[in-house]
Amino acid sequence: MSLLLDENSKVVIQGFGAAGQREAIICRDYGTNVVAGVTPGKGGQEIEGFPIRNTVQEAVDEFHANVSLIFVPAPFAADAILEANSANVPVIICITENIPVQDMMRVKRVLNNSNSTLIGPNCPGIINIGAHARAGIMPIDVYMDGNVGVISRSGTLVYEAVDQLTKAGIGQSGSIGVGGDPIIGTSQAQALALLENDPNTAAIVLIGEIGGTAEQEAAEYIKTMNKPVVAFIAGATAPPGRRMGHAGAIIAGAAGTAEAKQQALRDAGATVVKNPGEIGSQMLAVLKDQGLA
Amino acid sequence: MSLLLDENSKVVIQGFGAAGQREAIICRDYGTNVVAGVTPGKGGQEIEGFPIRNTVQEAVDEFHANVSLIFVPAPFAADAILEANSANVPVIICITENIPVQDMMRVKRVLNNSNSTLIGPNCPGIINIGAHARAGIMPIDVYMDGNVGVISRSGTLVYEAVDQLTKAGIGQSGSIGVGGDPIIGTSQAQALALLENDPNTAAIVLIGEIGGTAEQEAAEYIKTMNKPVVAFIAGATAPPGRRMGHAGAIIAGAAGTAEAKQQALRDAGATVVKNPGEIGSQMLAVLKDQGLA
Amino acid sequence: MKLHEYQAKQLLASYGVPVPEGKIATTPEEAQIIAQEIGGKVVIKAQAHTGARGKAGGVKVAETPAEAFKIAEEMIGMQLVTKQTGSAGLPISAVLVEEAISIERELYLSVAIDGSMAMPVIIASQEGGMDIEEVAEQRPEAILKQYVDPACGFQGYQARALAFGLGLSGKLNRPATALIEALTKSFLETDGSIAEINPVVVTTDGRILAADAKFSIDDSALFRQKNLAELRDRSQEADKELEAQDAGIGNYIKLNGNIGCLVNGAGLAMSTLDAIKMAGGDAANFLDIGTANSPEAVVAALKIIGTDPDVEAVLVNIFGGLARTDIIAQGVIDAKNQGLIPQPTIVRLAGSNVNEGNELLDNSGLDFVRANGFAEAAQLAVSAIS
Amino acid sequence: MKLHEYQAKQLLASYGVPVPEGKIATTPEEAQIIAQEIGGKVVIKAQAHTGARGKAGGVKVAETPAEAFKIAEEMIGMQLVTKQTGSAGLPISAVLVEEAISIERELYLSVAIDGSMAMPVIIASQEGGMDIEEVAEQRPEAILKQYVDPACGFQGYQARALAFGLGLSGKLNRPATALIEALTKSFLETDGSIAEINPVVVTTDGRILAADAKFSIDDSALFRQKNLAELRDRSQEADKELEAQDAGIGNYIKLNGNIGCLVNGAGLAMSTLDAIKMAGGDAANFLDIGTANSPEAVVAALKIIGTDPDVEAVLVNIFGGLARTDIIAQGVIDAKNQGLIPQPTIVRLAGSNVNEGNELLDNSGLDFVRANGFAEAAQLAVSAIS
Secondary structure, eight states: OTTSOOTTOEEEEESOSHHHHHHHHHHHHHTOEEEEEEOTTOTTOEETTEEEESSHHHHHHHHOOOEEEEOOOHHHHHHHHHHHHHTTOSEEEEOOOOOOHHHHHHHHHHHTTOSOEEEOSSSOEEEETTTTEEEEOOOSTTOOEEEEEEEESSHHHHHHHHHHHHHTTOOEEEEEEOOSSSSOSSOHHHHHHHHHTOTTOSEEEEEEESSSSHHHHHHHHHTTOSSOEEEEEETTTOOTTOOOSOGGGSOOSGGGSHHHHHHHHHHTTOEEESSGGGHHHHHHHHHHHTTOO | OTTSOOTTOEEEEESOSHHHHHHHHHHHHHTOEEEEEEOTTOTTOEETTEEEESSHHHHHHHHOOOEEEEOOOHHHHHHHHHHHHHTTOSEEEEOOOOOOHHHHHHHHHHHTTOSOEEEOSSSOEEEETTTTEEEEOOOSTTOOEEEEEEEESSHHHHHHHHHHHHHTTOOEEEEEEOOSSSSOSSOHHHHHHHHHTOTTOSEEEEEEESSSSHHHHHHHHHTTOSSOEEEEEETTTOOTTOOOSOGGGSOOSGGGSHHHHHHHHHHTTOEEESSGGGHHHHHHHHHHHTTOO | OBOOHHHHHHHHHHTTOOOOSEEEESSHHHHHHHHHHHOSOEEEEEOOSOSOTTTTTOEEEESSHHHHHHHHHHHTTOEEOOTTTOTTOEEOOOEEEEEOOOEEEEEEEEEEEETTTTEEEEEEESOTTSOHHHHHHHOGGGEEEEEOOTTTOSOHHHHHHHHHHTTOOGGGHHHHHHHHHHHHHHHHHTTEEEEEEEEEEEETTSOEEEOSOEEEEOGGGGGGOHHHHTTOOGGGSOHHHHHHHHTTOOEEEEOSSSEEEEESSHHHHHHHHHHHHHTTOOBSEEEEOTTOOSHHHHHHHHHHHHTOTTOSEEEEEEEESSSOHHHHHHHHHHHHHTTSOOSOEEEEEEETTHHHHHHHHHHTOOOOEEOSSHHHHHHHHHHHHO | OBOOHHHHHHHHHHTTOOOOSEEEESSHHHHHHHHHHHOSOEEEEEOOSOSOTTTTTOEEEESSHHHHHHHHHHHTTOEEOOTTTOTTOEEOOOEEEEEOOOEEEEEEEEEEEETTTTEEEEEEESOTTSOHHHHHHHOGGGEEEEEOOTTTOSOHHHHHHHHHHTTOOGGGHHHHHHHHHHHHHHHHHTTEEEEEEEEEEEETTSOEEEOSOEEEEOGGGGGGOHHHHTTOOGGGSOHHHHHHHHTTOOEEEEOSSSEEEEESSHHHHHHHHHHHHHTTOOBSEEEEOTTOOSHHHHHHHHHHHHTOTTOSEEEEEEEESSSOHHHHHHHHHHHHHTTSOOSOEEEEEEETTHHHHHHHHHHTOOOEEEOSSHHHHHHHHHHHHO
């Protein structure tokens, strides 16, 4: 389960409000096994055909849920992640954005001692195309079955990259949105390791952003990889010091600039795309070059 | 370094007041390498021939201290342990008693993610007789070089057991006082593992107390051991529910009674001594029985 | 340090735990006035540091203010003897006068430190009002637990898991999670060692209330819990223990035997009691002198032992580590010289500076019974009496 | 959310951080009275959400109360232009009048969140009063760091390590550790995102003071920092950004170009700016509509863009996930119909419900320029202008 999600995944959805319900249905229609929703106080009800429970533990005990997908509002989202962790759910995916940073700091400290893997928060989730397993909010139509994996801090840039790949005739194994916040559960480097070890993935698109040093850490890992990586850094033209939606994208020192990140990735052997419209075409060139397409 | 302390140990003493100084001198006279004392604000001074520094980090950087012995008063002792931990001191021994329990709870949580080993608090420390290495407050005269190791929650009962062994003609490899508080860094079971793996130790005296379940956990480990264990549980005649000095010794439920602990140890194969005056004589019998004396 | 029920309830209420309407009364007149204010039936609860008050006559219902006066008059000034207090009982100087609540369900809730997990644990059970240790032993599945990870603190999901687990859903869920969160916060912020609400009551009119409460503060943390330290009620502690505390001796406990003990170290002190028992005797006290490094502290400790009318022999059992035996020996000599321990006195010294200590005793010209070891000391003490 | 210097100092002072004697003045008269009260030389500091005020004339010394009046009169009402503000500058509606302090040493101290460590970090340096990022880059050994482990909180030894590391020993050590502890506590308890004291000043008379202070609160935590949220000064934010916030659009930033952008997702929005740049144009704004799932929100966002006099073309770039393209398309149509975006409008839709969205645009009868992909959309927008 190198993509953390496959045919055996049993998804519980925490926060079964409008968005949770809508995405639960899309996931189910796609072929994903969504076993339950959790909304405290609605335990015992059934909504849109999904059984609702008061706690994640109940969903794990009754339905053997092994993936949690979280839509809980920001003030309560850290609590929801910790609840899934305490119920030993191995994969926790948090879609929620605007979680207080100090909440995530505590969550991260607890997860350091845990066997659960957190993806996000502030992310579009994971999709495994071959397994028809979707735990996230990404549009399905743009994907095409294949062997390129996509990793991104930004949700919409996952879709954009996938769309370009599909239009270039390149299918995808799946995508992992790691999330745009300063503190996230799984780094780009860790996500790269998942895809490097995924037998269904042959090449990887990595989409970073200005701010922080996560792309430099990813570059360090890329040096050890066998699979080709095509990378794009969003925000090259952003004015310094402004918060552009992703708190992680504040330029903090020279390491946070697009130039520094692009250079680190290039030095590590990645193909760096400068024009966001050319992600698909550049991947096609790389695949042809390596005899993979 | 199965006793956590040997010829290569370089001891820094945190809290270089009257007790710290006195014990530093005894340790040095015995042959232990006491490299520095730490008292904030007295950095740069020399006291009784020991260089004083403001922080543990300085003592580590300058003198390569690898054992810390803590005499800091209770309100500041948790901070002192965390300071030694942050300076990556591999062995931290805290003599201080009456540290608030919630302080120790936080210390323990941090040490879960650390490579440092904490002994104590509220303990007499460790002595390695063969190595002439003492990081603690135990009287030296009563010890005799040999191959029985002593583990105890209570400090004075370490001395008592050692004294009885020596008078019975049985020498010691050393002793580990794990401490009498409800939250301690190294459990009796973990201390047993240290001695089970210590080539200089052939048999072990384990001294427990009423309260808690640490002796039951030790008994579980004893089941896997090759070396013989002679055990005594203090407090068999204590009235229930009174705090007799060691907070850990409050009888909490049936598991905390002397009877329950004695039974668990007996079931695990340990020789259980009922009369505290017979620890030495019973160990002699066990050693003779096993052809070790 | 233990709090009285009324103090515990005030503390809990200050954190938002709902408690029954009520006030403390130190006179029957006050009790009557409070009963009048509350109106209707009230409960009068004797305030003492003991459980099992109900069966001992320490909790009574008054139908009218006049009856409240009468009950309070009986209780205030009495010695309350419960199965936990010993035969002397504990003095009652105040009663809590509370609204009588109409109980639908009784639940159990407490917070304590789990030493082996090194975390606070919240314990809950549907079996309120019962002996929780019995429930824990016989039906462990009836006990719910949530540990508080210091890295993130107590979380909302934990309160929900407990509340749903207690069957408190629907309208009761929010008040229940709020109560659980408030209880936990009060425990963490006050360096609690135990905070227990037994029972938590669901009333017939749909309220959740802390009907009884126990609260203890970690003695080692009283230096930073000054407001709570002031709540200490010395009348609930034995005179001898107070005397010992005033002399700076932390660990003195009065027992029922006749051999007074002065020992250093809690483990050795407990074992000394064990050894006395094995030799056929009974200790009059537990006393850990700790690392007291002055003859004066030893004299003060021996004065407490020597003036105890139960004590027929004194046993000094010292194994010096940080404590130095010569200093202790000097204290024993001084006490003997001052006539504070007229009883036969058995002394066993070992450890730090033992030669100096023994020499002092030898040269004192005083009549000490000297013991060589642990068991011998206990036997000599028992022999000294019989 | 940024605080003014005077607000930051009040907050820090409430946690025990020593700050210079001073008060806020909104009129020259007040400034004069405060200067009188303080006595002697005072410093007048323009309050605006920007650094580098000194070089821009926003910090001046007044020798007398009369001079304080004069300086305050000049400052209050001005637009302060610094290298950080852009050419329009920021309005000054108040000045901080403070005692002039006599500086012996200037140090640097701040607290921020280190995302990769997932912990708050306290940063200290002997090189106070300087650009700390420059120091960090050129002489990293001059930067001291201490991370706060959430499992135990900030510890005394960390404050000591920083204080000794800053050379604050002897009599200065206690006040220094107290200041560091107070700063850290203020940051942790208020959901700080940055708390910076630059410089920390050691005065010639041996005091340690926070001579300047910056403090920002995590926007995502304002829901639980209500008192601090009230300190917000809207005058320091661009009108268009305020308008966007009032319309419920969190992420709008005014830029210098002429192509107005409406995008969903911060990453896609940043990339849209990049693509416009690559196509030879410049964006007039950054706008992330997020997951706005109503046509009204889209209309509100487009109104802000359309009424911006700088905007000569509008680019709508949507890749629907949680956001649905048909809803966005309806909003674009409504805005066009209401005359809110008279400029040439380039629309690129993809993702969720894209067919429905495109159908709506097709059937609207309105004159949208349709783009198939990302790069094409940017090129069409640039072409629409030139």
